[in-house]
Amino acid sequence: MVSSKALHMILFVQSLILLFALRRMRYTGELVLRHAQEMTVNHPGEKQPEIHLRNEVLTMRPIYVVTPTYTRPTQMADLTRLSNTLRLVPNVHWIVSEDRVHISKPVQQLLEHSGLSYTQLAAPRPASLVGKVIGRGVFNRRAAIAWIRENASEDGVIYFADDDNSYDTRIFEEIRQTVRVSVFPVGLVLRYGVSSPIIENGKVVGFFDAFQAGRKYAMDMAGFAVSVNHLLSKPNATFPARVSYLEEGFVKSLEVPVTELEPRAEMCTRVWVWHTRTEKAAKPSLENLKEADYLAYSNTNLEKLHKHLLEDSSADKPTTNMP
Amino acid sequence: MVSSKALHMILFVQSLILLFALRRMRYTGELVLRHAQEMTVNHPGEKQPEIHLRNEVLTMRPIYVVTPTYTRPTQMADLTRLSNTLRLVPNVHWIVSEDRVHISKPVQQLLEHSGLSYTQLAAPRPASLVGKVIGRGVFNRRAAIAWIRENASEDGVIYFADDDNSYDTRIFEEIRQTVRVSVFPVGLVLRYGVSSPIIENGKVVGFFDAFQAGRKYAMDMAGFAVSVNHLLSKPNATFPARVSYLEEGFVKSLEVPVTELEPRAEMCTRVWVWHTRTEKAAKPSLENLKEADYLAYSNTNLEKLHKHLLEDSSADKPTTNMP
Numbered sequence: 001m002v003s004s005k006a007l008h009m010i011l012f013v014q015s016l017i018l019l020f021a022l023r024r025m026r027y028t029g030e031l032v033l034r035h036a037q038e039m040t041v042n043h044p045g046e047k048q049p050e051i052h053l054r055n056e057v058l059t060m061r062p063i064y065v066v067t068p069t070y071t072r073p074t075q076m077a078d079l080t081r082l083s084n085t086l087r088l089v090p091n092v093h094w095i096v097s098e099d100r101v102h103i104s105k106p107v108q109q110l111l112e113h114s115g116l117s118y119t120q121l122a123a124p125r126p127a128s129l130v131g132k133v134i135g136r137g138v139f140n141r142r143a144a145i146a147w148i149r150e151n152a153s154e155d156g157v158i159y160f161a162d163d164d165n166s167y168d169t170r171i172f173e174e175i176r177q178t179v180r181v182s183v184f185p186v187g188l189v190l191r192y193g194v195s196s197p198i199i200e201n202g203k204v205v206g207f208f209d210a211f212q213a214g215r216k217y218a219m220d221m222a223g224f225a226v227s228v229n230h231l232l233s234k235p236n237a238t239f240p241a242r243v244s245y246l247e248e249g250f251v252k253s254l255e256v257p258v259t260e261l262e263p264r265a266e267m268c269t270r271v272w273v274w275h276t277r278t279e280k281a282a283k284p285s286l287e288n289l290k291e292a293d294y295l296a297y298s299n300t301n302l303e304k305l306h307k308h309l310l311e312d313s314s315a316d317k318p319t320t321n322m323p
Numbered sequence: 324m325v326s327s328k329a330l331h332m333i334l335f336v337q338s339l340i341l342l343f344a345l346r347r348m349r350y351t352g353e354l355v356l357r358h359a360q361e362m363t364v365n366h367p368g369e370k371q372p373e374i375h376l377r378n379e380v381l382t383m384r385p386i387y388v389v390t391p392t393y394t395r396p397t398q399m400a401d402l403t404r405l406s407n408t409l410r411l412v413p414n415v416h417w418i419v420s421e422d423r424v425h426i427s428k429p430v431q432q433l434l435e436h437s438g439l440s441y442t443q444l445a446a447p448r449p450a451s452l453v454g455k456v457i458g459r460g461v462f463n464r465r466a467a468i469a470w471i472r473e474n475a476s477e478d479g480v481i482y483f484a485d486d487d488n489s490y491d492t493r494i495f496e497e498i499r500q501t502v503r504v505s506v507f508p509v510g511l512v513l514r515y516g517v518s519s520p521i522i523e524n525g526k527v528v529g530f531f532d533a534f535q536a537g538r539k540y541a542m543d544m545a546g547f548a549v550s551v552n553h554l555l556s557k558p559n560a561t562f563p564a565r566v567s568y569l570e571e572g573f574v575k576s577l578e579v580p581v582t583e584l585e586p587r588a589e590m591c592t593r594v595w596v597w598h599t600r601t602e603k604a605a606k607p608s609l610e611n612l613k614e615a616d617y618l619a620y621s622n623t624n625l626e627k628l629h630k631h632l633l634e635d636s637s638a639d640k641p642t643t644n645m646p
Contacts, residue, residue: 007330011337018341073516077489077597084408084492166400169407185628193396193607194632199624208612208625269627274400277602284516289531301522302531304592305508309517 057090061176062156064148064228065092068140069107069163070099071312073283076106078163083114089172093156093322095147097121097140104312108319119147119320129241138241145238148228151320156228160221164278171272174264175225181256184265186220187274195220195275197261199268204261211244216258217251222273224261226254284309380413384499385479387471387551388415391463392430392486393422394635396606399429401486406437412495416479416645418470420444420463427635431642442470442643452564461564468561471551474643479551483544487601494595497587498548504579507588509543510597518543518598520584522591527584534567539581540574545596547584549577607632 065086069075079096086092094116098104103122111118123143125135141160148158157178161167174184183204185196190210197219198206207218224247231237231254240249265272284306289297297303388409392398402419409415417439421427426445434441446466448458464483471481480501484490497507506527508519513533520542521529530541547570554560554577563572588595607629612620620626 004327004330007327007334011330011334014334014337014341018337018344021341021344073511074597074599076594077511077599080491080597081404081408081489084411084490085404088407088410166404167407168403187607187632188396188400188604191605192611193605194628196625196628198620200622205623210611263624268624269631271399271628271632274397274403276397276400276604279600279602281511281599282514282516284510288515288533297521299523300528301586301591302519305517305519305594308592309510309594 060091062091062093062153063089063172063175064095064152064156064158065161066095066097066141066144066148066158067161067163068097068099068137068144071104073281074278075163076110078278079107079110082161082163082165082167083110083116085167085169086116087114088169092116092172093152094118095121095144097123097144099136099140100124103318106311111319112321117322119151119318121147121318134241134243136243137246138239141239141246145231149232152228154229154232157225158228158231159225162221162275164276165222166274166276168272170270171265174272177262177264178225178227179262180230180260181224181226181251181254182262182264183219183224183268184263184273185268185271186223187271189220189275194271195223197223197263197268199263202263202267203259204263205259213244215245215248217248219247219251220275221247222275223247224251230254230256286310383414385414385416385476386412386495386498387418387475387479387481388484389418389420389464389467389471389481390484390486391420391422391460391467394427396604397601398486399433401601402430402433405484405486405488405490406433406439408490408492409439410437411492415439415495416475417441418444418467420446420467422459422463423447426641429634434642435644440645442474442641444470444641457564457566459566460569461562464562464569468554472555475551477552477555480548481551481554482548485544485598487599488545489597489599491595493593494588497595500585500587501548501550502585503553503583504547504549504574504577505585505587506542506547506591507586507596508591508594509546510594512543512598517594518546520546520586520591522586525586525590526582527586528582536567538568538571540571542570542574543598544570545598546570547574553577553579609633 067079067082069079083094086094094111096107096111096118098107098121100122101124103120108120111120121140121143123140125139129135152158157175159172159175171184175182183197185194187194189195192208192210195207195209195218197204198208207215209215209218209220212218234254237250237253239246242249286306289302289306390402390405392402406417409417417434419430419434419441421430421444423445424447426443431443434443444463444466446463448462452458475481480498482495482498494507498505506520508517510517512518515531515533518530518532518541520527521531530538532538532541532543535541557577560573560576562569565572609629612625612629
């Protein structure tokens with residue numbers, strides 16, 4: 001049996017240990033939390049120079065990426081690789097606007113699977129313009145603009161990104177800095193192989209583009225971005241239904257003088273977006289199965305494969321999915 | 324002063340508390356770790372369904388993605404979007420093999436900027452085949468195979484991914500499960516709009532492909548994957564220099580009977596890779612600057628822009644960058 005004094009001592013020492021243990025527990029928690037974030041963000045196989053930590057992402061201005069699209073054999077392939085690129089860009093809201101009466105189910109499934117924040121719109125051209133070139137990309141872009149006017153965050157930026165273009169992720173960080181209207185070069189445009197604003201002494205003085213034709217803003221659709229704030233200040237800004245003059249008409253309606261456009265991408269000396277075009281491709285069909293003499297195809301995977309490929313049950317209503 | 328007995332009691336109770344505190348500390352640490360990973364993985368703007376945790380990635384089999392490529396106006400655009408897709412796939416080593424005497428600097432810069440683990444090879448066709456169709460994609464694929472035989476991890480998987488195809492990230496998780504040779508459908512191939520193995524009772528019994536021409540393995544280059552282990556067991560496996568018979572020749576040399584090929588992508592009922600082709604585009608040139616009457620272009624951004632676009636200082640040696 002130890003003395004009462006010794007017991008007091010032991011009790012005191014043990015209390016101290018308990019106190020330190022509790023403080024240590026708290027400190028360890030914080031350390032592990034910090035360490036785990038670093039680990040997860042930087043793990044091998046997903047080294048991403050532009051990856052951002054949670055707090056940084058939350059304070060970033062949102063980018064509203066508007067993609068007009070239409071049903072065709074290469075659509076899923078093009079939208080898939082664009083979605084892959086957008087998954088690398090923080091704080092993007094993807095507005096996919098279809099030239100259709102109802103939104104399509106395969107596109108909806110793709111959007112859901114991407115994990116991106118998105119809005120899917122259906123905005124067909126008027127019946128009188130169906131099959132004509134004149135309505136192409138006009139009414140679905142207008143629908144996206146209407147959605148933005150109603151729903152977008154005022155500090156956001158809008159970018160029109162066609163589904164078959166190619167994007168270096170750096171272009172999105174340039175876009176994010178737009179005050180009113182920012183401009184930058186686009187590769188693979190027409191005969192010159194590039195379209196770019198001409199910059200002299202830090203200001204836009206004109207446009208190097210193979211298609212001038214009296215255009216004041218001779219740019220490609222992928223060559224500019226506009227802030228939501230600025231769009232809201234121009235209630236009449238819209239796309240005209242005039243072939244080859246979509247960019248010209250829209251940028252004009254934004255009422256920013258050429259010299260006040262904001263040159264980006266290292267003063268318009270870098271190409272970080274390309275106007276690529278995907279070659280047309282053949283549509284799968286049940287006729288091919290018959291022609292190829294696979295009459296017994298219903299006992300194989302080919303029936304289900306074609307069911308998936310030909311699936312286009314239209315969904316009814318526009319959908320939005322924001323986290 | 325409390326009694327010795329009471330002190331003993333207090334000491335005993337305190338010991339119990341200390342014991343529980345220590346166990347609790349351990350449990351909290353684990354909980355915080357798990358919670359922090361979930362938080363980081365799911366933060367907004369980067370929601371990625373396939374994102375994997377560190378430990379999971381480290382035990383994943385590596386995928387060696389072989390991309391043969393050649394210098395052309397659309398090359399940077401195509402490689403950029405492929406690199407974006409690969410950045411989403413854990414544990415990829417990208418082997419970019421150029422049909423050139425020296426590796427090109429723009430491709431090298433792209434690879435470096437991607438943050439991916441990569442190897443850049445230069446493997447020109449023999450002088451006698453320059454300008455002919457027959458050597459296309461043969462010698463640079465062979466160089467990649469030679470590199471793999473020397474350097475690859477034995478538990479890896481090899482996939483031949485052309486730079487202008489489109490990939491759903493799900494296809495890579497299918498590829499990763501390859502035992503010897505796995506096969507799956509490819510979209511947008513030739514007249515049928517798809518190329519697919521035909522599966523009956525879970526086994527490959529033939530191929531649905533518009534180009535049969537006596538091929539035993541009528542597949543697209545993007546429609547199969549082979550394990551490193553199996554390749555190593557076939558020291559003579561290689562690509563033949565025979566137009567349109569690259570897949571046939573290579574898969575034949577792997578010596579796996581058709582019925583023993585491993586069907587993937589939900590028993591070959593899903594298309595998660597497309598044989599897209601990028602339309603040819605014009606090359607930028609200084610002539611265009613002159614033609615467009617921008618004689619004063621040297622005072623503007625256009626000179627530097629074209630310097631970047633026309634840059635193709637060849638780098639000397641193949642490079643590898645593994646983290």
